[in-house]
Amino acid sequence: MIIRDIIMMINNKCLNVLVISLWLSACGSSTNDSEQNSAAHATQATDTKTAQPEANTAQASEQQVKAILKGHKMTKAQDDMSNWQRGRVQFLNLEGGFYGIITDSGQKILPMNMAKEFAQHGAIVRIKGKVKNVMTIQQWGTPFTITDIELITPGDQANKNEM
Structure with a gap:
């Protein structure tokens, strides 16, 4: 009888550990999903605000490349x-x-x-x-x-x- 009680107690503890692990992993994934959604919205907002400066940066880079190639010997x-x-x-x-x-x-x-x-x-x-x-x-x-x-x-x- 004592052995049976010990086995039941061990099974309950294992079951409790398993349930707690699943619960924590489920909580973590829902937090990650909401964090990812927030990050996506923030990135989208940033992209709309910085679209114009990126175009200016691309133009500046193109001008820099032309300036470098202008002095290059490969003609x-x-x-x-x-x-x-x-x-x-x-x-x-x-x-x-x-x-x-x-x-x-x-x-x-x-x-x-x-x-x-x-x-x-x-x-x-x-x-x-x-x-x-x-x-x-x-x-x-x-x-x-x-x-x-x-x-x-x-x-x-x-x-x-x-x-």
Whole structure:
């Protein structure tokens, strides 16, 4: 009989703990819901009041970016290489091998459409073309589409293995 009373008392205490835990968790969630609703109303009110200054901030940021870019060296002249450039053709044994051109000014150009007769290591060429905005597996130089090319000084002829 004493054992049964002890078991009943333990069960009642466990049941009481369980009921109190559920009650507290239910109270906490209703408080959180009302807090979230209050926060949402406050945010909405703030958004309506600050809509105009945010637009001014966006305009100011755009003006700052333009001011920064104005002094930046990346200009249309660098992108548009429609004037003749002189450089040396080089075979680079990277990523399976490819031909690149290093201009007299030191710029690395990755020709995307160079004819095979100009693929001569050490050749001096003059080229015209446009910068091509692509990513390449070579990850070397500026991708470039050649529109005109002239051979000034021949170099070493390409091996069939290199092509």
